[in-house]
Amino acid sequence: MKKKLIITEKPSVATDLARVLGVEQKNKTYYEGNNYIITWAYGHLLTLKLPEDINKDWQNWDLNDLPIIPKNIGIKPLPKTKQQLKAISRLAKRTDVESAIIATDSGREGEAVARYILEWIRFNKPVERLWISSQTTKAIREGFSNLRPAEQFDDLYASALARGKADWLVGLNVTRALTTKYKDNLSAGRVQTPTLSFIWKQEQEINSFRPHKFYKIYLVYQGQTADLLLKNSEQFETREQAEKVVQGLQKKSGLVEDLKVKQNMQDAPLPYDLTELQRTANSMYAFSAKKTLSIVQSLYEVHKIVSYPRTDSKYLSTDIKDTLKERLSALSGFDSQAKAYLRRGAKIVQRSVFNDQKVTDHYALIPTEESVQPAKLSSDELRIFRLIEKRFLGLFAEKFITETTNTTIGFGSAKFVFKQTRVVKPGWRFDLETETKKTKVQLKLKQQIEGQFIIKEKLTTPPKPLTEGTLLGKMEKFGLGTPATRAEIIEKLTQSELVKRTNGALITTPKGQQLLKLVNKSLASPDLTSKWEKSLESIAHGKVNYMDFVKDVEKETRRLVSEIKTSEIEYRDFGVTNKLCPECGYALKERNSRDGKILTCSHCGYRRRKDPKVSNHRCPQCHKKMVILEKNGQSYFRCLNDGTTEKMLDKKERKKKISKKEERKLLSKINNEDPEESPLAIAMKKAMEK
Template sequence: MRKKLVITEKPSVAKELAKVLGTNQKTKTYFEGDQYVITWAFGHLLSLQLPEDIKKEWQQWRLEDLPIIPKHIGLKPLPKTGGQLKAISHLAHRQDISGAVIATDSGREGEAVARYILEWIKFDKPVERLWISSQTTKAIKDGFANLKPAKQFDNLYASALARGHADWLIGLNVTRALTTKYEDNLSAGRVQTPTLAFVNETAQQISRFKPEKYYTIQLKVGQEQATLQMAKPQGLKDRAQAETLVAKLKQAQGKVGSVKTSQKSQAAPLPYDLTELQQVANAMYGLSAKKTLSLIQSLYEIHKVVSYPRTDSKYLSTDIEGTLKERLSALVKFDPRAKQYLGQGAKVKQPAVFNDRKVTDHYALIPTEEPVRAEKLSTDELRMYRLIVERFMGLFADQYVTAVTKATVQFGDHTFTFKQTKVVQQGWHADSKETPTTSVDWQEGAVVPADFSIKEQLTSAPKPLTEGTLLGKMEHYGLGTPATRAEIIEKLVRSELLERRGHSLAVTPKGQQLLKLVNKTLVSPELTGKWENSLEAIARGQENQKAFITEIEAATKTLVSEIKKSETEYHDFAITNKKCPECDHPLKERNTRDGKVYVCTNCHYRRRKDPKVSNHRCPQCHKKMVIIEGQAGAYFRCLNDGTTEKMLDKKDCKKKISKHEERRLIQKVNQEEEPAESPLAAALRKAMEK
């Protein structure tokens, strides 16, 4: 029987597809059934070749070799996953395999994962594409019933190739140029460098900021207050100026100029796209962009209760309108409003959410038809799910309606505007609070007493960027995609160019140096934003991939030339005053997964900056002891009371006790635990024996 080879992005997805499709025969590298053979990758199994893979002379980093612009950049297997790649190749060339189904993530990178594999194994049979936006049983069955020709996604693959080549050409060449010229590990790229510049620019604005004092004039009428409207809101710079103006106002008679009441209707916010949800999660719960993406990916893949997470759209396509009632039904036990809205016919009261033109690869983040088991979710997963459900419920809710009364009070040419808001209809905004009823009965032409006060205020500095606000700037300038932005921020942190300080982000001294050394065109977001727009246009078939790469190659040559000619000096802030005990050269401080370490700038000497905390407890105070590397070897030391203990060798730690010794020790312990016979008991025993 002829079968189709299904390629998924990870084992967990393959397992789920096998369950739905009844492909029950399991092996180490695939599942097999009557119709399908389902196998998997581990993310990318192949990557673009490095310069040394193309030409041996490029293995050594030399400034004179740059820019490196090969005619062809091939693929190479990743070393740790070569076995799975061989297994897929073997399956693909089986006689009973009639074609392949790409079932990787429905996006640009997911397309690249599968296409790289098919290209490497020289697959020459028909290829189809599974394109779904949720992992529910219904979505999977519908998707396999409506497989699409892979050719429909050739432009998406062309965009993925163009993105990979652009990052290779610019990132690799600029990084090598900076590293070799300034003799330090300096990483730059077409997206990460302008992202770093955003954080630095805000930090500079804060450092340059000097608070200024200014004054405002308040008018009180009953229990209400209003501020004097001025052409320049912060125009009163000294108190004497404010007092002079108040004196002038008191000379005029205050009258109510106009009283107008109008109703304002506000529809519920649209469902989330990934970036907005990451911003909200960061602001509300302090979660990093990467953590938020991981949580939603879990809700999508493992729990199957939300749609595809890596979306850049807040709209829904018209073809899923018929599924909303079923999605609402799945929420009945989770949210009591679902039953209410079902009783009203599950009518969507925000029809603007359906917009095919504003849906790209995937529609907005919404719940699936799968009922959630809240007890199975972690605390953070539940938080993310509630946020997504809240936006979804807003689609069926009435508008939030308020009646806003505005009363203007004139003192000569000067105006005070009083504003009162009354909630007419709560609608979706259930947590809104109504403004307390005022005692003022506003009547046009009524005289108002001159009850003025002067308020002293200070201008406020810009706030440092958080991950949420940085994501917003990246989205505004078109830097990266919803799927890549979180990883870009993490890469900047790993490269020691960016660091987290509480909820805020800060550029390290190394990062500040890099921004001075790197090309100004690469620092600016405009050029990178233009390139990202081109990649999207390639995915839509509106631009040519080869023309884009030609532009990138020209930019690479310019960027490398500018670095070579630059006369900017570099100071390595990571170099300390400490000396290497082996060669007397300065030690450099580095962040690693194991904490901060000192490495020699000349030889291979390396040691931890701070002692490593162990799980071994101090025998005196029972606090954890640290491991100290001494001349005679490592030993434990308590930082609290100074107690030291010898560390056992690995051989001693692994040495097992013999069965004979184990029995002897147990017998001895049992004997020691038996209570001794008291003198009274001994006397009684002897008396009874007589």
């Protein structure tokens, strides 16, 4: 019987597909049934080759070799997942496999994951594409009943190839050029460098800010205050100026010159795309972009209660309109408001959300038809799901209606305005208390009043540093990265020690600031990258030729490397310490690593921890945790409190040595038995003798 080979992006997705398709026989690297063989990747199983894989002469980083622009970069297997790649290759070559189905994530990178595999194993049989926006049973079944020819996604794959080649050419060449010229690990790239520049420019605005005092005049009437209207940015720089104006106002009577009542109607906000969700989660819960993406990915893959997360659209396609009632019904046991909308017939009020022209690969983030089980969600998952769910419920909600009353009172040419707003109908803001009281200031047109004035001292405030949320907004505005990659870019900036997180804000390090002085101005600007991102989108839609784009990137790469080579800007490494390498005498550099801060020698490769590692081993004297020290190839425990030092035993020695817990247990049993006859007593004596 002929079978189809299904390739998924990860094991959990393969398990879901096997369940839905009734593929029950599980093997180490695949599932098998009558019609399908389902296997999986672990994300990317292959990656672009490094320069030294193409030409051994490029293994040593040499400024004279740059720029490196090979005709064909090629791909190679990732070492940790080679066995899975071999397993997929064996399955693909089976005589009963007649075709393949790409079932990786429905996006640019998901396409690349599968296409790289098929290219590497030289698959020459027909290929189809599963394209779904949620992992529910219903969506999977519908997706398999509407499989599409893989050729329809060739342009999407070309876009992925173009993105990979652009990042390789620019990132690798510029990073090598900076690193070799200035003899420090300086990482740059077409997206991360302009992102770094955003953070630094905001800091410069903050640093150049100088606060100054100014004064404002207020009219007080019936316990309420109204601002004095000033033209443009006009302010009173001194109290004397404000007091002089007030003296003039006190000689006049006020007249109600205008009274306007305006009703404002506001539609519910559209559902989330990934970037806006990350911004909201950062603002409300201080979640990093990476954490929010991880949580929403879990809601999609594990719990299956939200649609595809890596979307850049806030709109829905018209073909899912009929599914919204079922999605609302799935929320009825989770949210009473959903139940209320169902009783009203699940009428969709926000009809503008359906716009096929504004849906690219995937529609907005919304709940699926799966029932929500809050007990199975973590507190963070529940927070993120509630954000997505509230936006979805807004599609069925009435408008938020307010009434604003603006009362203008004139004292000659000076005008004061009382602005008062009350809620007429909460609509989609159903959790807001409705204001039913009348306006607090009761005035009539042409009414005269006697004014009471106060002067308040104010201070100008500096711009705020960028948070991950505000940075994501800037990246989206200038087209830097995609919803799927922006979190990764921010993480890379912190891991490269170019940016650090401080009290919820992102701050550049001295190394990051120096990098921006060394790197090409065009690379630090968002304009070049924004232009390329638009080209990548156009390639995905068949509007721009792949080779034309690559030639443009190659030309830009040559220019960028040339600028770095001829630059005369000096560089100072802020990581250099006054400690010398014990091997060669060069100054050691301080670096961050996954294991804490380390000291390294860029000359001979020597490295050690900056501070001793704290262990869970307790001091026998003071019972405080001891640190681990190394000397002459031997590890020791030392107590920093009283200086107690113990040799660290290897695994064999630790097995031989009896633990204190075991010692107490044995003693307890011995005390309850006759010492002369007890075999435990004999065992205890032997153990204590060792």
